Amino acid sequence: MLSDVTESERDSVAQQGISRRKFLGLCPVALASVATVGQSSTAVVDDKSRQLAKEHGNDPALLVDLTKCVGCGACVDACKKKNALEVRADQPASGPNAVLASSNWTVVESHNVGEEVSPVKRQCMHCLEPACASVCFVKALVKTEAGPVTYDPNKCIGCRFCLMACPFGIPTFDWDATLGQVSKCNMCVDRTSQGLPTACAEACPSGALTFGHRVDLLAEAHSRMTADPGKYVDHVYGESEVGGTSVLYISDVPFEKLGFVSLGKEPLPEYTWRITRWIPPVAMGLGAALVALYARRMKVLEEEGEILRAGREGL
């Protein structure tokens, strides 16, 4: 008799378990709809990029006019000298095998487009909202107030999440050192903070590199494009890519033929933020639910225990 009561109590616990399991199954569905609904509309994205452009209009910036670049490599030499970087045979800084690396903060790649060889200078794009800095949890990589994205090796723990996150594949790691550093262009932050142009811009003999405020360089890029219709591809690379960058490119060859990746307008950190902003409410909601469930379980166990005790005494 008494043990029957206990059994039925147990069954009720089991039945509750089943309904909870259904609930458990519904949780991810709810999360899914939240994540899907959480996509930003184009209007919101446009607003965001206008706001970013306004905020960073006076940031130091670089305009690269690829039609004027002759591929001489003077920018590369100036960068190496300015930042005391080695010349390494296994890390060519110009030509078809040029590769950004620990000793190359900027390179001049050569791309074969039809019969011609097009040189393309590459370095950190200095995003208005950089993915690398957003993922760096020790704040070794930061977007400075002034604009350039800088790196502090004393803070870096070397997790290399920045290498994973950068949509342009810019940061590199010094694999040969026991305690390697992340390396990338810092836009000559010591010079540019005093209003001086970057070392590469100063060294450029062909006028391919122009240093100035971002808003002015955007105007300059568009005026060059309207002054000579048909010469340029109708796109300023970096004007809106991932929310905008401080390095801007104009070109007579379509960008995708020169190894530029095609990117959306939305800053990449926004995607992460749409998820991480749910952490506090989810953690608190989950905590509250667990406290309630635990209290209920304790009550059930206690009742069960009392029934058992009563049963023993009765016998």
Added chain:
Amino acid sequence: MTSAVAARAARRVHAEPAKRAWIFRMTWPRAYLLSFVAIGAFAAAYRLLFGLGAATNLSDRWPWGIWVWWDVMTGVALAGGGYSMALMVNFLGREKWKSLERAAFLTSLIGYLLVVGGLFLDLGRWTNVWRVPLFWTGNPHSVMFELVWCVSGYTFIQIVEFGHIFVERVKAPRLSALLHKIYAPVLIVGVILPFLHQSALGSLYVIAKGRLDPLWWSMLLPVFFLMSSFFIGPAMVTAEGFLSARFRGHRPPVKVLGQMVRLSGALMMVYFALKVFDLASRGVMGNLFDGSIRSLLFLAEIGLGILLPAFLFLNPRTRRSPRYLVIGATMAVVGLALNRGNVVFAGMAAAAHGATYLPSLMEVAVTIGLVAAGILVYAFVVDNFPIIPEGQSETPASAQAVTRSRPYTVFVPKPRIRSEDPPPPGS
């Protein structure tokens, strides 16, 4: 022979805990494992002293490799049995699974200790690791911040939880009282933190939009990672239950395991539906059938790692058969490792612009050494603490008679006993 073992076990049960000697039986498999640990330790030391480039095949194109895939991504997920069991037993009324909670929990604790070790070895500037605890200097917007804090917090929580088992053997009244007092909050935090960091492992790759292949990149990555870490829990407990039963000469509790994997099967179907919905809503369903290697890997991950085990777990007949139970659990574990590998390797291959990555011998040695160390620690703890229940109705009657008085018994069979075991399950 069985009665001799039972007598030995009986002596053990009645002996005072303080008088019991600490046991570490040296067997050939354990000797091999120890040598793997030694090789791994050497490789780890070499890596710390001479750098990542000297020890690994990582490069700027492949900044994350086998350590991130296995030691971190797969390791944390496979250790998910700890929190999923804790949730089911202590909060959702699955009292009947309580007997398996400790084994799941021990795997989880060891798994996390290995993850923390693996994560540390992967840090290129490990001498700066002391900065990590200075959370006020950190960047809370980084997923890595959430990950590191929740993983280390949960590892600590699990060590506290293990204290309850520890004080059963090592008498420490004050510690015992303290542990009893903080039991409930520790249990609750011990479920919240895994929810956060299991999903965070998926969120890591959300920023790789445009680099991670659209078959895997999704805003739902955190949900997929969380769900799979949850449903892999019972599968892992099952696989481990069978392995440990084999080595320790008792029968695995097929009935309870069957109940548990049923939950996994149900969640796997929800996961599958969500995957289909996700691919369809992003319009990349067509990529599945383009015949590329990554599409095949994706299909393998879903077909062999989700649908097959889900079928075996949901079908009552296969669920009650030890053989199919083991097949299902193994496939689920392999499928999970494949899924994480697809995200870390196959999905990122295009972003590597043709550069290839094959782990170096040192990388493999470190990974094998960590796993070997985990197995040895598991074996040691199981030998010395009441982890695996031996008094279940499915164990031989003689052992049952001895252990009826206690829910858990330290039971040390001689290796020879296996020849006289009841026939292996499934035959």
